[in-house]
Amino acid sequence: MENYEAIFEPLTVKRMTLKNRVIMPPMGTNFANMDGSFNNEHITYYEQRAKGGTGLITLENACIDYPMGTNGTTQLRIDNDQYLPGLWKFNEVMHSYGACTSVQINHAGASAYGLRLEGKQAVSASNIPSKKGNAVPRPLLKEEILEIVKKYGEAANRAQRAGFDCVEIHAGHSYLVSQFLSPLYNQRTDEFGGSPENRSRFAKLIVEEVRRAVGPHYPICLRFSADELLEGGNTLEDTLDLLTYFVEEIDILNVSAALNDSIQYQIDQMNLADGWRSYMAKAVKEKFGKVTITSGNIRSPKIANDILLKGDADLLAMGRGLIAEPNWVNKVKNGEEQLLRKCISCNIGCADHRIAKSRPLRCTVNPDVIYEDAYKEHQVKNHLKMVVIGGGTAALEAATTAAEVGVEVILFEAKAYLGGLAHEIARLPDKRRIDDYVIYLKERAKQLPNLTIHLQTKATVEMIEKIKPDIVVNATGAKPLLPPIKGLQEQLENPNRKVFSIFDLLNNMENFQEFTGKRIAVIGGGAVGLDVVEYYAERHAESVSIVEMQPTLGKDLDMITRISMMDIIQRHGVATYTETALTQVNEASFTVMQQGEEVDIPFDLGFVCLGMKAERPLMEPLMSYQKESGATVVNLGDSKVARRIYEGTKEARDILTTVHQVDREKGRQSLKQYSYQ
Known part of the structure; x- marks a missing residue:
């Protein structure tokens, strides 16, 4: 086991000394109260990451100018002193674990949350929306610009008085400072627009005001989009030029990327490599010689350590990685790398929940982002047995959770491997991260002597009767939905067929490695169909069509995956047929009905990806067994309703409700028997 010494080397910036090189960057949560104050769950969420060993905890962006500068459904505020007690309490808790703290101060500008503006028009550098389809803002007057500058200084002073060790100015990601820096937003003709020096003027005034507010010895961090990754936006070279005008008083440069319309490179899509944007941090560090932060899908301790050893950056920002695994630092430090619950970059519970759906932050692979392992403190009081049928992610999460509270668990999986559909989907190169969750669940299971796993064993009711379990969990997953469409079944049974289901592809990847000259047609525009499109389009098949x-x-994808998929479709010229129905499957073409007309889509390989349906062959006999035996039967995951890993993980952790109910009832029954005797 490697020791990854570079990760654990302390770093001093002015009067702040970090115990290691891992930082938690600011990420919105929707946990704050409606008035912008903290609540206990909010602080407990951050406490898990401080307790897990993180060197620097950066509090999510706090509003400096309410309501005009607010963003998100609920957001912390730092625009007046009434928020100081809550911020002070936050710092007390974080510091008790040896973590340093920072807070990101921000004005949303044109990205302001519309419902909180009380009918007012959002403000910006110009009248350009911060995102396609967003409301048009109005340009700020010069006197308003100077007033906002003053508010940044006041917020920084409050951060210092609240006990933060550092303050971070947000100058990226389509917020107000970014709206001045970017030529995509800034079309002003006064001293705040036009040339790089003029576009930098607002940022320069803010940095100077913040420095006056906090004094010479207090660290100031700046987060910015080094490359906006949009045509006409700032490139890395442009940003290096812009920074020369206002970087002098900055101590830490937090190098991020992208704007709202390239958000898949800010909240990294799944197929981007670990630390993919560290080249940007390296360029910034080489030019300015200041402490530099990098980020971007950093999950692997080895890659994290290598980034530091190569000198590409000084600090590693792990955002979603610490949502998924609050104990990342401690597990790596203690040689428990195999037990890391790595973020799979699915962006469902974090980005999509929070940004697209105005829900509180959640996580696909971490079913309790607030209390983490607190459930383990509540062990069962009676000897309970549980049988789990199936070995997918929902089955494994239910089995390990129950075993961790003291239940004797026996799991049966009919296949020769664990992980179910998640493991199978991960065979697609662009979805390989999903297997990290399967690996974690398997390693977690190995630690539990009261969990027995039987592979290549198809469970039967007769087997279950012999075990006499108190609880039976059915988690047998899902199978492809193949409706009775003319020619479909015949072509799937054709020995020389060119038509396949998703499992034909996933279970025989070696037979689907040819791309050049291949015409691909996919029926079904949901997650599964788009995965097939991604596989072939990104590998330059001759043509790809989707129906x-x-x-x-x-329509049901998370916002980041959907944006990235639409980008793939546009870049590779994928032929798209929406509001189009498959009417017949032929040997080398699909016949579809589009706007009342029949169209033939020829292919060399055709894939029918019309979704999945629950597979639960044992449920009827299990319900009879429940009536006869008194055992509790629970159906969960895709065998209940075919959905995403996120829903299955949540349902699997909820097995605790059943476990403790059965435990209490068994205790009552034992007490009755004892009283009778």
Whole structure:
């Protein structure tokens, strides 16, 4: 086991000394109270990451100018002193674990949350929306600009008085400072627009005001989009030029990327490599010689350590990685790398929940982002047995959770491997991160002597009767939905077929490695169909077509995956047929109905990806067994309803409710028997 010494080397910036090189960057949570104050769950969420060994905890962006500068459904505020007690309490808790703290101060500008503006028009550098389809803002007057500058200084002073060790100015990601820096937003003709020096003027005034407010010895961090990754936006070279005008008083440069319309490179899509944007941090560090932060899908301790050893950056920002695994630092330090619950970059519970759906932050692979392992403190009081049928992610999460509270668990999986559909989908190169969750669950299971796993064993009711379990969990997953469409079954049974289901692809990847000259047609524009499109389009098949009955593709996908998939479709010229129905499957073409007309889509390989349906062959006999034996039967995961890993993980952790109910009832029954005797 490697020791990854570079990760654990302390770093001093002015009067702040970090115990290691891992930082938690600011990430919105929707945990704050409506008035912008903290609540106990909010602080407990951050406490888990401080307790887990993180060197620097950066509190999510706090509003400096309410309501005009607010963003998100609920957001912390730092625009007046009434918020100091809560911020002070936050710092007390974080510091008790040896973590240093920072807070990101921010004005949303044109990205302001519309419902909180009380009918007022959002403000910006110009009248350009911060995102396609967003409301048009109005340009700020010069006197308003100077007033906002003053508010940044006041917020920084409050941060210092609240006990933060550092303050971070947000100058990226389509917020107000970014809206002045970027030529995509800034079309002003006064001293705040036009040339790089003029576009930098607002940022320069803010940095100077913050420095006056906090004094010479207090660290100031700046987060910015080094490359906006949009045509006409700032490139890395442009940003290096812009920084020369206002970098002097900055101590730490937090190098991020992208704007709202390239958000898949800010909140990194799944197929981007670990630390993919560290080259940007390296360029910034080489030019300015200041402490530099990098980020971007950093999950692997080895890659994290290598980034530091190569000198690409001084600090590693792990955002979603610390949502998924609050104990990342301690596990790596203690040689428990195999037990890391790595973020799979699915962006469902974090980005999509919070940004697209105004829900509180959650996580696909971490079913309790607030209390983490607190459930383990509540062990069962009676001897309970549980049988789990299935070995997918929901089955494994239910089995390990129950075993961790003292239940004797026996799991049966009919296949020769664990992980179910998650493991199978991860065979697609662009989805390989999903297997990290499977690996974690398997390693977690190995630590539990009261959990027995039987592979290549198809469970039967007769087997279960012999075990006499108190609880039976059915988690047998899902199978492809193949409706009775003319020619479909015949072509799937054709020995020389060119038509396949998703499992044909996933279970025989070696037979689907040819791309050049291949015409690909995919029926179904949901997650599964788009995964097939991604596989072939990104590997330059001759042509790719996709057919979907709904008006839009990927309507149930998280926002980041959907944006990245639409980008793939546009870049590779994928032929898209929406509001189009499959009517017949032929040997080398699909016949579809589009706007009342029949169209033939020829292919060399055709894939029918019309979704998944629950597979639960044992449920009927299990319900009879429940009536006869008194055992509790629970159906969960895709065998209940075919959905995403996120829903299955949540349901699996909820097995605790059943476990403790059965435990209490068994205790009552034992007490009755004892009293009778």
